[in-house]
Amino acid sequence: MAHISISTSKPAGTLLFWVCLCLMVSTLQTLVPNEQKQTVRQTASTMATELQTTAYTRVDPGYGDGGTFNCGNKSICEGYCFVCENTSLKMQECYEILVDWCKYNFDIAMGSMNTTDWCTLEKVKSAYNNFTVCTETVADCLLLPWPNQFVEHEFVNIHTTYFQECPTEALRDPPPSIVLALVMTPICLIPVMVVLVVLKTKNGDRRS
Ligand SMILES: *[C@@H]1O[C@H](CO)[C@@H](O)[C@H](O)[C@H]1NC(C)=O
Ligand SMILES: *[C@@H]1O[C@H](CO)[C@@H](O)[C@H](O)[C@H]1NC(C)=O
Ligand SMILES: *[C@@H]1O[C@H](CO)[C@@H](O)[C@H](O)[C@H]1NC(C)=O
Ligand SMILES: *[C@@H]1O[C@H](CO)[C@@H](O)[C@H](O)[C@H]1NC(C)=O
Numbered sequence: 001m002a003h004i005s006i007s008t009s010k011p012a013g014t015l016l017f018w019v020c021l022c023l024m025v026s027t028l029q030t031l032v033p034n035e036q037k038q039t040v041r042q043t044a045s046t047m048a049t050e051l052q053t054t055a056y057t058r059v060d061p062g063y064g065d066g067g068t069f070n071c072g073n074k075s076i077c078e079g080y081c082f083v084c085e086n087t088s089l090k091m092q093e094c095y096e097i098l099v100d101w102c103k104y105n106f107d108i109a110m111g112s113m114n115t116t117d118w119c120t121l122e123k124v125k126s127a128y129n130n131f132t133v134c135t136e137t138v139a140d141c142l143l144l145p146w147p148n149q150f151v152e153h154e155f156v157n158i159h160t161t162y163f164q165e166c167p168t169e170a171l172r173d174p175p176p177s178i179v180l181a182l183v184m185t186p187i188c189l190i191p192v193m194v195v196l197v198v199l200k201t202k203n204g205d206r207r208s
Contacts, residue, residue: 070143077141084142095142096150102134103154110162119166131158 071081084094109127110118117123135154139146147155 072141072143074137074141076137080138080141091142091144092150095138095144098138098142099135099151099154102131102138103158105134106131106158118162124162128158 069081069085071077071085080098083098084091087094089097106127109130110124113123113127135151136146139148139151
C-alpha cells in the first residue's frame with residue numbers, strides 16, 4: 001500500500017524539485033556580479049585554465065625580510081638571484097621587475113608576429129608558454145608562491161592586450177547566454193527522464 005502511494009506522488013514531487021533547482025540555478029547565474037563574470041571571462045581561456053583552477057595561497061611575499069636572502073636550489077636560479085641579491089629591493093619588488101622582463105620578452109615575440117596570427121593558438125603558444133614558464137621559474141627561485149596575485153594581473157593584462165578581439169573559440173569563451181543554455185539543457189532534461197522512467201516502471205507494475 002505504502003509502495004503505491006510513494007510511486008504515485010513521486011513524479012510530481014521530483015518534477016517540482018527539478019523545476020525549483022533549474023530556477024535556482026538560473027537565479028544564481030543572474031546574481032553573480034558582473035565584474036566577477038568579466039574577470040572570469042577575461043582569464044578563462046583554454047590556455048589559462050590551468051592558472052585558474054590552481055588555487056594559490058597568498059603568503060607574505062618576503063616583505064620585512066631584511067638582510068638574509070634565500071635563493072632557490074636550481075642552477076638556473078643563480079642568474080635571477082644575482083639580479084636581486086645586492087639591491088635594496090624587497091623580494092616582491094625584485095620579482096615584479098623580473099616578471100616585467102618576462103613580459104618584455106613576450107611583447108617582443110608578439111610584436112615580431114603578424115597581428116593576424118595573435119588569435120592562432122599554434123602561433124602564440126610558444127611565446128605564451130615561455131612567459132608562463134618564465135614567471136614560474138623566477139617565483140621558484142625567489143621562493144615565492146606561484147601563481148600569485150601579481151602574475152595573475154599580468155595574465156589578465158596580456159589577455160586584454162592581445163586576445164581581447166579574438167573571435168576564435170579557442171581563445172574566447174562563448175557568450176554567457178550560450179553557456180547557460182548548454183549547461184541548463186541537460187539539467188532540465190533530467191526531470192523529463194525521471195518522469196518517463198517512473199511512469200514506465202509504474203505501467204510495468206500495473207501490467208504485472
Ligand atoms: C639542493 O639540491 C641538492 C642536490 O639537488 C640537494 O642535495 C640539497 O639538499 C638541496 N638543498 C636544499 C636546501 O634544498
Ligand atoms: C653581493 O654582496 C656580497 C657581500 O655583501 C658579495 O660577496 C657579492 O659578491 C655581491 N654580489 C654582487 C652581484 O655584487
Ligand atoms: C600579415 O598577414 C596578412 C594575411 O595573412 C598578410 O596579407 C600581410 O602581408 C602580413 N603582414 C606581414 C607584416 O607579414
Ligand atoms: C621560447 O623559448 C625557447 C627556449 O628558450 C626558444 O627556443 C623559443 O624561441 C622561445 N619562443 C618564443 C616565441 O620566444
